[in-house]
Structure formats: structure tokens, C-alpha cells
Amino acid sequence: MIPGDGIGIEVTEATEPLLIELAAAHDVEIETTWFDWGSERYLEEGALMPDDGLETLKEFDAILLGAVGHPDVPDHVTLRNLRLPITKGFNQHICKRPSYLFDGVESPLRGYEGGDIDLVVYRQNTEGEYADVGGREHQGFGNEVAVQSAVYTREGTEAIVRAAFEAATERSGKLTNITKSNAQAYGMVFWDEIVEEVSEEYPDITVERLLVDAGSMDFVRRPNEFDVVVASNLFGDILTDIGGIISGSLGMAPSTNINPSGEFPSMFEPVHGSAFDIMGEGIANPVGMLLSMSLMFEHLEEDDLAETLWDGVGAQLADSDAPRTPDIGGSATTLDVVGDLEERLLE
Amino acid sequence: MIPGDGIGIEVTEATEPLLIELAAAHDVEIETTWFDWGSERYLEEGALMPDDGLETLKEFDAILLGAVGHPDVPDHVTLRNLRLPITKGFNQHICKRPSYLFDGVESPLRGYEGGDIDLVVYRQNTEGEYADVGGREHQGFGNEVAVQSAVYTREGTEAIVRAAFEAATERSGKLTNITKSNAQAYGMVFWDEIVEEVSEEYPDITVERLLVDAGSMDFVRRPNEFDVVVASNLFGDILTDIGGIISGSLGMAPSTNINPSGEFPSMFEPVHGSAFDIMGEGIANPVGMLLSMSLMFEHLEEDDLAETLWDGVGAQLADSDAPRTPDIGGSATTLDVVGDLEERLLE
Ligand SMILES: CC(C)[C@H](C(=O)O)[C@@H](O)C(=O)O
Numbered sequence: 060m061i062p063g064d065g066i067g068i069e070v071t072e073a074t075e076p077l078l079i080e081l082a083a084a085h086d087v088e089i090e091t092t093w094f095d096w097g098s099e100r101y102l103e104e105g106a107l108m109p110d111d112g113l114e115t116l117k118e119f120d121a122i123l124l125g126a127v128g129h130p131d132v133p134d135h136v137t138l139r140n141l142r143l144p145i146t147k148g149f150n151q152h153i154c155k156r157p158s159y160l161f162d163g164v165e166s167p168l169r170g171y172e173g174g175d176i177d178l179v180v181y182r183q184n185t186e187g188e189y190a191d192v193g194g195r196e197h198q199g200f201g202n203e204v205a206v207q208s209a210v211y212t213r214e215g216t217e218a219i220v221r222a223a224f225e226a227a228t229e230r231s232g233k234l235t236n237i238t239k240s241n242a243q244a245y246g247m248v249f250w251d252e253i254v255e256e257v258s259e260e261y262p263d264i265t266v267e268r269l270l271v272d273a274g275s276m277d278f279v280r281r282p283n284e285f286d287v288v289v290a291s292n293l294f295g296d297i298l299t300d301i302g303g304i305i306s307g308s309l310g311m312a313p314s315t316n317i318n319p320s321g322e323f324p325s326m327f328e329p330v331h332g333s334a335f336d337i338m339g340e341g342i343a344n345p346v347g348m349l350l351s352m353s354l355m356f357e358h359l360e361e362d363d364l365a366e367t368l369w370d371g372v373g374a375q376l377a378d379s380d381a382p383r384t385p386d387i388g389g390s391a392t393t394l395d396v397v398g399d400l401e402e403r404l405l406e
Numbered sequence: 407m408i409p410g411d412g413i414g415i416e417v418t419e420a421t422e423p424l425l426i427e428l429a430a431a432h433d434v435e436i437e438t439t440w441f442d443w444g445s446e447r448y449l450e451e452g453a454l455m456p457d458d459g460l461e462t463l464k465e466f467d468a469i470l471l472g473a474v475g476h477p478d479v480p481d482h483v484t485l486r487n488l489r490l491p492i493t494k495g496f497n498q499h500i501c502k503r504p505s506y507l508f509d510g511v512e513s514p515l516r517g518y519e520g521g522d523i524d525l526v527v528y529r530q531n532t533e534g535e536y537a538d539v540g541g542r543e544h545q546g547f548g549n550e551v552a553v554q555s556a557v558y559t560r561e562g563t564e565a566i567v568r569a570a571f572e573a574a575t576e577r578s579g580k581l582t583n584i585t586k587s588n589a590q591a592y593g594m595v596f597w598d599e600i601v602e603e604v605s606e607e608y609p610d611i612t613v614e615r616l617l618v619d620a621g622s623m624d625f626v627r628r629p630n631e632f633d634v635v636v637a638s639n640l641f642g643d644i645l646t647d648i649g650g651i652i653s654g655s656l657g658m659a660p661s662t663n664i665n666p667s668g669e670f671p672s673m674f675e676p677v678h679g680s681a682f683d684i685m686g687e688g689i690a691n692p693v694g695m696l697l698s699m700s701l702m703f704e705h706l707e708e709d710d711l712a713e714t715l716w717d718g719v720g721a722q723l724a725d726s727d728a729p730r731t732p733d734i735g736g737s738a739t740t741l742d743v744v745g746d747l748e749e750r751l752l753e
């Protein structure tokens with residue numbers, strides 16, 4: 060358990076007891092270890108996590124992360140100090156993020172109702188536009204230039220593309236590949252070629268190609284037509300935030316960082332950030348974390364637990380009398396929501 | 407006039423007579439020259455435009471482009487062969503794209519009505535993520551790597567940032583800077599520094615910073631709160647497609663490619679592409695082109711004409727009896743819409 064910063068801490072602390080009890084009720088014993096890594100630690104000791112952080116984490120079956128980000132720490136410092144070392148260090152190439160519009164939740168999109176939006180984005184998670192490669196230089200005549208390089212490897216790209224094809228096989232057989240190959244003739248054309256290659260192993264999957272501008276627009280225009288989507292690190296980042304809002308609130312969006320070989324632990328976290336604007340008010344939506352826990356169970360092959368938790372959250376959201384947090388139109392606290400869910404699932 | 411491909415040709419041919427007549431009615435004489443550059447030319451002669459294309463265009467006051475793109479020509483060929491040579495060759499650093507929800511037009515966003523959405527994106531137009539810089543290599547052990555580099559210069563960045571601050575001064579005094587500085591510590595941090603520097607010359611402008619994932623989401627969640635937005639080439643591309651759809655249809659979104667020094671002609675075009683799926687049906691929405699023409703008049707300091715055309719389109723859209731194309735819920739043709747507007751403006 061790495062609660063991290065801001066509301067990351069709030070949702071982690073609020074949901075962990077339920078996680079353990081629910082597992083116990085299914086005869087699964089969960090043992091948690093807490094690490095107070097994050098921006099406060101950085102501000103005191105100069106690093107978000109200790110030097111041997113990865114060594115320590117390596118021993119665990121799974122990692123739950125709350126959120127990292129702090130107004131006094133530059134974002135790229137936060138990222139380079141904690142999230143990237145873990146996702147890259149553990150080859151967590153695969154970021155799977157479902158967007159699901161639950162019954163009883165209002166989408167900001169006209170005419171969309173529960174169940175209409177049911178898509179999953181497979182986002183490359185270890186390289187691409189997030190590569191820490193680049194530089195800048197003062198040139199003559201007062202000019203200056205900065206270069207930011209995206210790096211795509213066959214290994215990293217194949218891993219996510221293959222995961223997406225596998226998912227498409229289990230779901231509706233349709234895969235949408237979102238790139239920007241008209242403007243990025245090196246990285247994105249390489250990506251498209253790998254999609255093309257891998258598609259030959261999956262002759263039954265229909266592949267649709269979209270450019271990221273059109274893809275972002277179509278997440279608003281016709282989200283119901285998407286099923287499995289595969290995209291680069293940056294495009295996946297953008298698309299999943301849009302996916303979060305069209306299915307109600309970013310506070311409900313879950314995320315996974317999966318090491319496909321199973322050699323290292325995978326990491327699960329809500330998509331929402333540390334949200335310092337609402338920190339301390341106790342009103343953070345716990346649903347993003349709860350659904351992330353469900354995806355963790357799925358990854359650990361505890362399918363029963365995964366389903367129970369997911370369906371429990373769904374039933375709670377569908378019940379207009381159940382407590383809900385302000386971001387989805389209620390006035391309940393984080394603990395109200397978790398308490399009510401606990402009653403539904405355990406009593 | 408470069409009608410280009412697909413519906414680009416349809417909207418250009420349909421609207422040009424109105425452009426000329428309207429100008430004449432305001433004692434402005436417009437002389438047009440037509441160039442049949444585009445993908446058909448590429449398929450026959452191997453290039454979308456002739457070698458001396460830029461030399462030829464240089465003599466004109468303004469360029470109107472329909473759209474380029476063809477199913478048989480790879481997108482990056484199209485781009486490198488026509489649009490990029492013009493925008494880069496003529497230092498058209500500034501892409502200004504308003505998103506305006508007209509009265510009488512339905513947004514796919516719940517609860518948004520005419521006038522609620524009134525923002526303008528200033529998109530860097532000559533460099534950044536669209537730089538044609540990169541490469542790929544086969545490495546040992548069957549691995550392969552592709553690099554795609556974004557290039558930001560002080561000149562190109564300052565030009566767009568300054569234009570955005572100028573616009574903010576003329577509008578509400580608020581500017582939103584959308585980057586991804588937490589993940590891109592070279593290019594985007596450089597960009598942020600230039601925004602910071604230029605902001606010192608505009609002490610009255612309030613600058614808000616957003617990351618592109620949150621920004622894309624907020625274009626859906628709270629588009630009414632944006633006024634002037636500044637973003638890189640790629641982020642501007644994504645944001646303006648979202649801006650197009652939330653204000654009704656991409657078919658209505660206008661665009662400009664402005665050379666700030668005035669040394670070279672600027673170029674005006676609708677945001678929609680060549681749309682081969684509806685080509686030949688005569689149902690392309692001419693509004694994107696008409697509003698682009700209005701922005702051209704503004705650029706040429708024919709403010710009266712600019713306003714007359716913009717307001718004419720607005721009045722037509724607000725009139726529920728007026729013809730409209732299928733993309734915004736009507737069943738009229740391109741020519742019906744232009745004909746009706748002609749009556750409104752000239753009779
Ligand atoms: C916190 C940030 C670095 C992160 C990202 O850009 O990947 C976030 O936006 C996300 O989507 O998980």
C-alpha cells in the first residue's frame with residue numbers, strides 16, 4: 060500500500076479494511092504493508108521513495124497506489140521519483156483502463172445512459188512520449204531550441220498491442236488503434252506496422268484505425284461504438300481522461316499497470332490524482348480505488364472477488380438512495396460510501 | 407483557392423461565388439485563382455503541388471484551402487507534400503481556432519446551449535510534435551527502436567504565446583496554457599518557461615495551467631470556463647477537434663494559419679478533412695469554410711465583411727426553418743445552405 064499524497068491517502072485508508080474483510084469472507088487472506096512514500100517524504104528527505112524501493116516492492120504480489128502529486132513539488136520530479144521507477148523498473152508495459160457508465164450515473168453526454176459506454180483502453184505504459192529523452196540549447200541570434208524525443212521499442216509496443224488483441228478476443232472482437240501517423244512518420248508508423256503484424260495472428264479481430272484528434276472527438280461523439288482501444292502512452296493518457304469524464308467522473312476511473320511476464324508485481328491505482336483542492340474534506344470518491352482493487356483481484360486470478368466487488372459498486376451506484384460523493388451529484392463522504400458498500404457486501 | 411480533395415472541393419466551389427458577391431456588395435473586389443493541387447495530382451504526377459508552388463502562392467494576399475487527404479495516399483505523404491510546406495514555408499506559426507456554440511445548434515454535451523461555449527485555441531502551427539525528425543533502427547536480439555522527436559524553438563513558441571496573450575487582452579483577460587510538463591521535461595518545460603516570461607509583459611492577464619489530459623477532459627466537463635487557450639501543435643490538434651464536436655459538429659469549425667510578420671500570405675481552411683465517406687453526396691457542411699472566410703476577412707482587416715459573414719451564419723443557424731446539413735440534424739445540401747445564406751445576406 061502506497062497511499063502517496065492528498066486524496067490518494069484518503070481513498071487508500073478508507074478502502075483497505077473493506078478489501079481485507081471482503082477477501083477474508085471469500086477465504087482469501089490479504090496481508091498489507093504500508094509505505095509512506097510520496098511528496099512529503101520528498102520535501103523532507105529529497106526523494107519520494109528510498110533508493111532500495113524497488114528491491115522492497117519486488118517481494119509483494121501486488122502494489123496499490125493512491126495518488127502522487129503535490130503543489131510544492133514540480134510534477135516531473137514526482138513522476139520521475141516514484142511512478143516511473145516502478146512502472147519502468149517492473150516492466151509494467153500494460154495500462155488497462157476500462158470506462159464504464161454504470162446505471163444510475165449521469166454522463167455529461169446527452170442521451171447516454173447506464174451501460175451505453177463500455178470500453179477499455181490499453182495504454183502503453185513504459186515508454187513512447189514519456190521517455191526521459193531530450194535536451195535544450197541556446198543558439199546564436201538569441202534563438203533557443205528544445206527537443207523532446209519519444210522512444211518506441213518493439214518489445215514495449217508488442218506487449219501492449221498483444222494485450223489489446225487478447226482483450227479484443229475475449230470481448231467483442233473489435234479493436235481500435237489510435238495513433239497520429241499522418242504527422243509522426245517515425246514513431247507512429249512503426250507502431251502501426253506492429254499492429255499490422257500482430258493482427259495477422261488474430262485474423263478474427265476487426266481493426267479500426269483512427270487518428271488521435273478524431274479519436275478524442277469520437278470518444279465524445281460516439282463512445283458507445285468503441286470496445287477495445289489501443290494507444291501510446293500519451294494518447295492513452297488523454298483518451299482515458301476523456302473516458303473517465305464521459306462515464307461520469309474521473310473519480311470513478313480505475314487503472315492497472317501490469318507486468319505481462321509476471322516476473323514483477325503489478326500496480327493498481329485510481330486514475331484521479333492527489334486533488335489537493337478537496338484534500339482533507341473527506342469527500343473523495345472511493346469508487347476509482349475500489350474498482351482498481353477489483354482489477355487487482357482479476358489480475359491475481361481471484362475472479363470471484365473481482366466480480367463481487369465490481370458488481371457491488373455497480374449495485375450501489377444504481378441505487379438512488381445509496382450515498383454518493385459530490386463529484387457524482389451526492390453529498391456523502393468517502394467513509395459513508397465505503398460503509399454502505401461494506402453493509403451491502405458483508406452483511 | 408486550393409480546393410484539394412474530397413469535400414474540400416465541394417465546400418470551396420459552393421462558397422466561392424458568395425464570397426465574391428458579398429465582398430463586392432461591400433465595395434471590395436476579390437480576385438480568385440484556382441489551383442487543382444491535391445491527392446489526384448499526386449497519384450498522377452507524384453506530387454500534390456508543383457515544385458515552385460510556394461513561389462506561386464507568395465504573390466497572393468491569402469490562401470483558402472478546402473481539405474487534403476485521400477484513401478490511396480498515406481496521410482504523412484499528403485501532409486509533407488502540401489500542408490506542411492505551406493505552413494512552414496510561410497512561417498504560419500499561428501493557428502487560431504474558435505469554438506463557438508451558435509444558438510440553434512445542439513451540443514452533444516448535456517445542458518449546453520447557444521453562446522455557452524465561446525473559446526478560442528491558439529495552436530502552434532509550424533513545429534513541436536509535427537517536426538519531421540526521427541528515425542528507426544533494428545537492434546540486436548530482434549529488438550527494434552523508433553524515435554520521434556518534437557522540436558520547439560524560441561521563435562516558434564514565442565510567436566504563438568504572444569498571439570495568445572494579445573487575444574486574451576482583447577477578450578476576457580484569461581489565458582489557459584495546456585501542456586504535459588509532468589511527463590515531458592524538455593520540450594514542455596521550455597514551453598512553460600516562455601509562457602512565464604511573456605506573461606511578465608502582460609501583468610493583467612490571468613494564466614491558468616492545465617495538463618493536456620485534464621485539459622481534454624475539462625473541454626467536456628466545463629467548456630464554458632475557457633476563453634483563450636494556448637497549446638502545442640499536437641495538443642492544439644486534439645483540443646480543437648474536441649472543441650469542434652462540443653460546439654456541434656466538426657463541419658462547422660473554422661481554422662487559420664497565420665504568418666504573424668505579414669511577410670507571407672496566411673491560409674484559411676475548415677477543420678474538417680476531405681471526408682471521402684460523404685464525398686459526392688453534396689451534403690458537406692459549408693459552415694466551416696464560411697467561418698474560415700470570415701476569419702480571412704478579419705485577418706485582411708475587412709472587419710465589416712468578417713462580421714457580416716459570421717453573424718449571417720449565426721442568424722441562419724438560429725433560424726429553425728433554415729436549411730441545415732445532416733451533420734447538424736438537417737437534410738439540406740451544401741448548396742441549399744449557401745443559397746439560403748446568399749438570400750439572407752444579399753437580398
Ligand atoms: C500523474 C501523471 C503522470 C499520469 C500520467 O500522465 O500518466 C496521470 O495523468 C495518469 O493518467 O495516470
Ligand SMILES: CC(C)[C@H](C(=O)O)[C@@H](O)C(=O)O
Nearest residue numbers: 241242272475485643677679
Ligand atoms: C490533416 C491533419 C494533418 C491536420 C493536423 O493534424 O494538423 C488536421 O487534423 C487539422 O487539425 O488540421
